[in-house]
Amino acid sequence: MKILQVTPFFKPLWESGGVARVAYDISHTLHESGHDVTVYTTNRSIYPSDLPTNRRVDVDGMNVYYFENLRKYCPMEAAPVLPYYMPAVARREMNQFDLVHIHDHRTMLTVIASHYARKCGVPYVLQAHGALPQDTGSRRMKRLFDQLWSKEVILGASGVIALNETEAECYRALGVAEEKNAIFPNGNDPAEHSDLPARGRFRAAWGIDGAARVVLYLGRLDPTKGIDLLIRSFAEVAREFDDAVLMLVGGDMGHNDEFRQRVRSLNLDDRVVFTGFVSKEDKMAAYTDADVFVTPSFTGFPMTFLEACLCGTPIVTTGQGDLLEWVDNTVGFTTEYTPEAFAGAIGRLLDDDVLRARFGEQAKELVRTRYNWQAIVRDIEGFYADVANKGRDRSLPAGAGSGLPGQNL
Incomplete structure (x- = not known):
């Protein structure tokens, strides 16, 4: 399969937290299993980096775009991830992929990737990584994001991944159909x-x-x-x-x-x-x-x-x-x-x-x-295949889906 992974941060920005590590481990295990993997991510989390930006680079055999993140120019403590160049690449490439896996749902990467996936009829899987509740972190920013985009992003997914039963129940409460819901824990490589x-x-x-x-x-x-x-x-x-x-x-x-x-x-x-x-x-x-x-x-x-x-x-x-x-x-x-x-x-x-x-x-x-990536990713591959088969049947026709406020996408 040609798979696009979308994550706010990726190797080597480990200081950003567990999502970067999980996205890398899943992506690399998929690549090692013979899949064609591309990653859309950004170049900056907490600390400055000298990563090449806004162009495709090779990272351990995978095609990775580190989009320039305008977050570094924002004085806010919880500034959003703002990959201004990503729409140009997504518009050009999205229809090449069989499936998109989006990590962390409250980011502009998610909004952009999910928009183009729907527009091109490409099914996407959403994995919130425990971030569905509004009552942790920057509640004001979360509420604002949810009012603008979350419902469309979440309910537009052809499948969702929960890390545990608690998160699966959160997806259900948001209206995600049971057949779209799958539970896969995180893993490690001993x-x-x-x-x-x-x-x-x-x-x-x-x-x-x-x-x-x-x-x-x-x-x-x-x-x-x-x-x-x-x-x-x-x-x-x-x-x-x-x-x-x-x-x-x-x-x-x-x-x-x-x-x-x-x-x-x-x-x-x-x-x-x-x-x-x-x-x-x-x-x-x-x-x-x-x-x-x-x-x-x-x-x-x-x-x-x-x-x-x-x-x-x-x-x-x-x-x-x-x-x-x-x-x-x-x-x-x-x-x-x-x-x-x-x-x-x-x-x-x-x-x-x-x-x-x-x-x-x-x-x-x-x-x-129980918690090794090889076994877990085998199960994720099966979920991908099921989502890809069903998702394309349900996908909106090309041109459908709403745009982003203030942007001509």
Whole structure:
């Protein structure tokens, strides 16, 4: 099949979050399976990049367009992704594809790609990656986007991909027919991490004693992730374990000053380490050196959970946001969203070497057998084929579909 993948960010912009990683892994696995893959994405997320823009380049055998992102000129904290040159390319190329897979539904890439897919009669699959609810992140921007475009984008899809049953129910509530709905979890490639870093490397780099008990958070340092709850929970953990250290690994999303102030107010300056964004190699070293991996709140299916499992690091999370049923009492604990409950689960793991080891081995086995990309993408391929066959029968004739406000597409 000739497949177009549309994603706000792509390799090497890993700092943008899990969507870039998932879009790359799916795309590359499809390419390795013999499909002709093209990617529409942008050149900038949080940090500047020197990627070639507005032209096709080869990335690991795939055709990739890094469209110049006008977001960098916007002073807004949650500025939209604005690929001004994308319509020219989409207008020229869209009818070449058998299917389009759109990642993350509230972007201008999504609006442009879905418009041209409908106009050219090309079926598209939409994957929201846990972002359907309006009650997280920039609610005002989400409400505005939804009023303008979301219904058309979502209901115009020939198929949708949910990461879990919670997200599938969100699609149903928006009016997506049951036969269009499919659930596919995120995955990982165990072979890619066959040589994990030796334990102690990350600790040594940050001056942490080899015998200390390390609690790790890795991801965007954003209030929606429950960082404030984590810091308050760690204050209780620190009172019980005088050698415990909390490592906050991830890029500053504009809230680090308030998080540091919370740390200071709890007298935890010497017990909490902010590392900033780290490389892929250092990230895996951080998982390996951690005793417990924590994420208070999430939506969708975080890649960080699978990466922690690959390294045999048990997980503590909560039922705030989405819920992954395979975590609790298998690879870690799912608790109530309170400092007391979260701290209690962390403390239980830090205090029980045997339990940590058991959860760690079960976590490794789960990734090897259930959550590997080869198996998941085989299922996605089957869904693609079904959507492509049915979607072209249902597609609007050429020229149908509405345009974008203020643009002659």
